[in-house]
Amino acid sequence: MDLKDKKCIPCSTYVPPLSQEEKERLLKSLSPEWKLTENNSRIRRDVKFKNFKRALEFTNEVGRIAEEEKHHPEIHLGWGHCDIELWTHTNNNLVENDFIVAAKIDEAHARLYPASP
Template sequence: MTDSSLIERHCQRDTSRLEVTAAQGLLRQLHADWAVSGDGARIERTFRFKNYYQTIAFVNALAWIAHQEDHHPDLTVGYNRCVVQYSTHSVGGLSENDFICAARIDVLVTNHS
């Protein structure tokens, strides 16, 4: 892990599973609505919107970020909400990549809400 902020980093193919303390440290750099799952295997945040159009616009923007970083979340999409879950399946839990993408989404929502 480097000392630069999450938003300045990009996802890496060669990554490793984070220790619990490292994951907790990175979680503090994200919006307070992000949470680590009880089993410590993923981070999750629910985003709420005024209507379906705004929800799908968010999903499309998130898809672009996922494509650019080559790191893809699990999504649950409803009329006015989207639940985003990040986990790095190749390491069986959380990696720095999950937090990098979450930080990018935080900026997306902050700048376009």
């Protein structure tokens, strides 16, 4: 099953972080714009747009996904960009939920802004 087709599992208590090998494997299933950051304890994608309106539109879609999954990223919005960082706060590291939300964000970006032919 693709990550984008999974649902996040609530983790209100400590959940062990993924191994480095698992992080790298799951990262390969995301768009190449996602990078491991903060000593491999977070994933981040910086998305560029032609104006503020599009960046805000995308930010709102990311917010909708986060609410639906009950797993919330850090989002930095500015003129022409929306920067997204995911990690699980209960363990200050990465679990599968982070990659599920990232995959759903990738799908939303592809849907809203299909590549030009």
